Amino acid sequence: MPAHTFEKIYKIVERIPTGKVATYGQIAALAGNPGAARTVGWALGSLRDGRKVPWHRVVNSRGSSSFPDDAKRKLQQALLEQEGIVFNRNGRVDLEEFLWRGEPWAD
DNA sequence: AAGGTGACCAAGG
């Protein structure tokens, strides 16, 4: 079935292991749509409850969250810290350390 | 069919 782009994105995000984070561009690439980073953010923005997607493990290339709501980025940061992710004083994570090395697996 | 929008990204100043 035509795994809608959204569905693909969700599945990828679900594969991000605890204690690691991924960037939008990375997910887009893994989903087979390199360059569609914006779409990824949009997909996650449309995310509803009931779908167990660790959206908090998705950050931008700077290693910080780009949430429009301050409350949510705080929540995201808290959740990540619970998983062992460390934020520096700039509120960013060290991608060299926590970026998920998702391999080009094949479904 | 065309234009607007978005949890983006990379490059340049």
Next chain:
DNA sequence: TCCTTGGCCACCT
């Protein structure tokens, strides 16, 4: 390190 600019792609009206 910050801000701006141009370009990406999928979805909605």
